[in-house]
Amino acid sequence: MRYADRMSRVGPSAIRDLLRHGADPAIISFGGGYPDPALFPTDDLRAVYDELLAGDPSALQYCPSNGLPSLREHVARRLARDGIACGADDVLIIQGAQQGLDLAGKLVLNPGDTVVTENPTFLGALIAFNPLEPTYAPVRTDDDGMDPADLERVLAESPRARLLYTVPDFQNPTGVTMSLERRRALIDLANRYDLLVVEDTPYRALRYDGEALPTLKSLDTEGRVLHLGSFSKILAPGMRLGWAVASPEILDKLTLLKLAADTQCGTLNMAAVSLYLDRYDIDAHIASVRAVYRDKRDLMLKTLADAFPGTTRFTSPTGGLFTWLTFPEGFDTTAFMRDTALPKARVTYVPGASFFAGEPEHNHARLNFSGLSEEKIVDGLTRLGAHLT
Ligand SMILES: Cc1ncc(COP(=O)(O)O)c(C=O)c1O
Missing domain, CATH: 3.90.1150.10 (Aspartate Aminotransferase, domain 1)
Structure with a gap:
């Protein structure tokens, strides 16, 4: 072949x-x-699936590409509590954060464009971006996350940088968290160099010490942060559900790419998570x-x-x-x-x-x-x- x-x-x-x-x-x-x-x-999920399948069959029907409205509403409310000003229409439901990486790459990368990453970075992100044939520009990373001085150097040397990928909270693989000062510096540099910032946060709710730092999305001044989150680590990864939040312009384009990729996430799983959030205390x-x-x-x-x-x-x-x-x-x-x-x-x-x-x-x-x-x-x-x- x-x-x-x-x-x-x-x-x-x-x-x-x-x-x-x-x-x-x-x-x-x-x-x-x-x-x-x-x-x-498991017991709570069994109860919500039972309830859904005993009721009207809408949970087995197609639904809009951007996801079940009630689930988008739940996600928006949770994100608003985390300092991200957004409503249900600012949320796209995706098949885990991993799909957000695939869609983000398709959105901005031509072959040979540069993806700027932490060094080391999440292997799954490289796996998602690789088919788009990018080059990579790794940035020095220490116990406070990506080093802004090195980021500035890398960006000055990378005229084709289009996408900056970061896991600011409890990074995979290192476990480190980006400091507030560096979050601010990163946003300034992304504005200056016209980058899409992909903020990947599947671990954000799993904090064991100290206080949460603001998300990059909440510090975003020009609508260039794509915030990705996931139910995988707080509920169950097998349900394959996560969310993307971005400016209306970016979110509309991501929704079209999602439609092309898989039409929508499974209605039954979206309905189950939405009902779980109605019935139980996820916090x-x-x-x-x-x-x-x-x-x-x-x-x-x-x-x-x-x-x-x-x-x-x-x-x-x-x-x-x-x-x-x-x-x-x-x-x-x-x-x-x-x-x-x-x-x-x-x-x-x-x-x-x-x-x-x-x-x-x-x-x-x-x-x-x-x-x-x-x-x-x-x-x-x-x-x-x-x-x-
Ligand atoms: C940093 C990071 N991003 C994304 C993912 C993908 O997670 P999901 O199950 O939400 O697709 C993982 C999974 O381990 C991860 O560590």
Whole structure:
């Protein structure tokens, strides 16, 4: 078959291979980024699906491409409480935040245009943008997020920069959060260089310490921030529902792209989430999820400090699902996984190299703490640590 040029940029990811290993019960997997399935509100969801299917059949019908009005209303109300002034018509319901990345890329990228990213960045975003054949311009990123001085340098050197992709809250893979000062600087630079800012916030509600910082969308002065959110980590990823909020002009175009891609999200799932939000207190649910993940994070950080050599550095995330390890220069986490972690310690993680849009660094690993029991967190890290010393 003669494939399109873009297919040269589409290939299997390291994460896919790892998830396969993760399915072996003898192996403890810190890869993936799964929520703890024990926390899914299964009984409540069963009740809302029952109620929907017992009533009139409208939940099985087509609905508008931008999503079920009652769900858009719920999302807009929640976002307004989070400082984003918006109404139901400013919300587009999408198949998880991941679809927002695909649509955002289609909206602004021609082949050869530049996507500016954190360094490292979310692998799924690279997977979404790659078929559009962009180049990438990674920006130095530290414990306060993307460094504005380096961002300015990158933008001055990237005449074809069109899209700036960021995960400001509890980033994947590092767990770090962008400071308020840097959020403001980022908006100034995006205005100056005429960029679409894609603010991806699937972890925003999973804060374990401190106070929320304003979203980039709430600081947006020129309608150039596309804010993406998701029900995946606060309800259930299998429902594949998230939201996009942007200026009317951008949202109209995204809605047309959504129509072209898949017509609409599944009406039944949208109706189920909307009814769940009518009937139950999702904030109480999120608070219980946060309490569990906070404990798991604390346990992971304590066990890393106890079981790993002192030369291993790791981030202390104030939310989200991940910590990011940095081993001494020269240590290769991909080789270590292949030769030691998997066959001897029977533990997996995601080697850091896959998260670099440019030149990969090989001495990092991403560890997830949400998807494993406390026992497995301790057991897995102790096993891994024993092979590191
Ligand atoms: C930063 C980031 N963006 C987007 C996604 C995709 O999430 P969703 O399930 O909402 O499509 C993920 C999933 O892990 C993520 O970590």
